[in-house]
Amino acid sequence: MIDFYTNPKSRGVITRWMLEEIGAPYTTHLLDYQSTMKSPEYLAINPMGKVPAIVHDGQVVTEAAAICAHLADAFPEAGLAPAPEQRGAYYRWLFFGAGPFEAAISNAGFGFVVPEGRERAIGYGRLEDVLDTLEGHLSERRYILGEKFTAADVYLGSQIGFGAEFGLFPMRAGLSAYWERIKDRPARVRGMQLDKEADDEN
CATH class of the missing domain: 3.40.30.10 (Glutaredoxin)
Structure with a gap:
């Protein structure tokens, strides 16, 4: 239940x-x-x-x-999850989504910019670093873990979708293409x- x-x-x-x-x-x-x-x-x-x-x-x-x-x-x-012995990347990206990515886009949505020189004091550094990291990863993969859709795609994909819908961050071509690949799942x-x-x- x-x-x-x-x-x-x-x-x-x-x-x-x-x-x-x-x-x-x-x-x-x-x-x-x-x-x-x-x-x-x-x-x-x-x-x-x-x-x-x-x-x-x-x-x-x-x-x-x-x-x-x-x-x-x-x-x-x-x-929707890899075998337990193969979950390193799965956990990495789930926590990347729940940590640096969500914090960075939430702050961006409220107009907060990390003061120059203080990037080390905040978990994500700069919004641009977070977007570069995620876009770079997805540019070489269909899904977060490659060719297989997982729960990490549900979570991170939803966050990217929120960004696209509400303009929380400057949408990158690679992130937009990824969202297009998953948004119409039944x-x-x-x-x-x-x-x-x-x-x-x-």
């Missing part, structure tokens, strides 16, 4: 995509930012009072990247439709 806590206008869309990729049944709980997301019942699940979160067989998992990794492990038949299309229907109901 998977209980999925989300709002259709949140990072919950990443988890929805991942849930659709694994194909397992789940129950969706729609939360409102101003009320149910801050309710005692939900704060008992995620004291941060934010979404997404899942409860899977009694285990609480928050943070979109962690949820993607957990579901890939919990449902190996979906083939699981993502289904997830987007479910979120649209949920949003229309609210």
Whole structure:
């Protein structure tokens, strides 16, 4: 049993995509930012009072990247994680997405620029370094790990898609081409439709 806590206008869309990729049944709980997301019942699940979160067989998992990794492990038949002994690059890019990439594009979206000479004091250095690193990696590969789509593509791909949609960073040709390769996956299309229907109901 998977209980999925989300709002259709949140990072919950990443988890929805991942849930659709694994194909397992789940129950969706729609939360409102101003009320149910801050309710005692939900704060008992995620004291941060934010979404997404899942409860899977009694285990609480928050943070979109962690949820993607957990579901890939919990449902190996979906083939969304490499074998355990081959996960170095997989973990590298999942954490790159959750760390340097998300921090850099979030700061850029709010207009924050790291003061010159202080790049070593922040985890990502400069936005340009992050984009160069990711674009350089993807320019030689169809997916994050090469020819096989994984949970790392769900997470990093979603972040790139957010950047394309909301103009969070200067879109690079290589990143745009990668997004075009993955954005129409059936699981993502289904997830987007479910979120649209949920949003229309609210």
